[in-house]
Amino acid sequence: MLVDQSVRDLLAAFSSKDPTPGGGSASALASAVGASLLMMVAGLPKTRTGSDDDRAALTSAGGALADLRKRLTGAIDADAAAYDQVVAAYTLPKASAGEQAARQAAIQRALRGAIDVPLGVVRLSAAAIDQAITVATYGHRAAASDVGVAVALLRAGARGAQLNVEINIGSLADPSYADAIVEETIRVSEGAAHAADEADALLRDA
């Protein structure tokens, strides 16, 4: 699995000419790192004011972020596996009309998988940015730069995953399915961008 490779080897894999891992896995990785930094700040012994309310809010955020980080980490490999399916479907035989129909059906199935994974990363990144607002509000002031880095990485992960949804949408045969996916991706991405702006504003005022 990609996540069991060394960081150095994963960087080499991103720069190789092989079709995977590509931008989809890179986006999931960026958001997994962002969620990890937020977990760190949520788990620090010191909180904003030292109150029980701070600790309760950060404990809840830390639990949610651990789940999001786990799913984002899974998406690093899932994105590569889904795109490998698309590449494999395009290599299917297309000599007869029957083969052509089977190949087209396989391509469409594989494309839906290659859209589902980055759409999930957009959703998971948006959920992690929501938690960043809690961490920015109740977390220790000395860790504000770590929260700011996390928000920047989650923005990049959400944006990158959105680009991966959009590039695969173009090859979908079903326009109503494509429209629904585009609508959801834009809606979730815009919500995430607003939440990221809110978290950044909290950090500036801290």
Added chain:
Amino acid sequence: MLVDQSVRDLLAAFSSKDPTPGGGSASALASAVGASLLMMVAGLPKTRTGSDDDRAALTSAGGALADLRKRLTGAIDADAAAYDQVVAAYTLPKASAGEQAARQAAIQRALRGAIDVPLGVVRLSAAAIDQAITVATYGHRAAASDVGVAVALLRAGARGAQLNVEINIGSLADPSYADAIVEETIRVSEGAAHAADEADALLRDA
């Protein structure tokens, strides 16, 4: 070294309460992944038009990006090492006036190191974004989403590194040195943001 650890273990290290690795190493990692994706697109057999000019421009960009990726990868560990020095300096004895002076000098030296590394990451990320303009211009259209993800990651890496410069600047004793660093960081960051906007515009029009 951090880059020899598995991706899974590095994520666990980012979420642990230990002082390092933190946002500085995470920023360097984001930019190293961005540079890697650009290297991949620059090395693809297909180019925008298939011309010799495309290939020459992409070969040159690929060489520059390989050097930038190497230095960004080094910064993942260098940032953690530099911040460990700051933490160590703060633990020095401060019973006598002599000890206090030695401790302050050690803290100031360590802070300059903890500023130099992320300032370098801001510069390296900006240089990689400049190469992204070349890759967006001459690279294969089918890889446009990978270039877009790379630009998003390099923006996040530059922004995150800038936050790490700024948080350490606050503790510097020499105001003229601090002012010079702040001025350069803002200037390079603004240039990088404009170049990233230019690369994104090229990708939208592709």
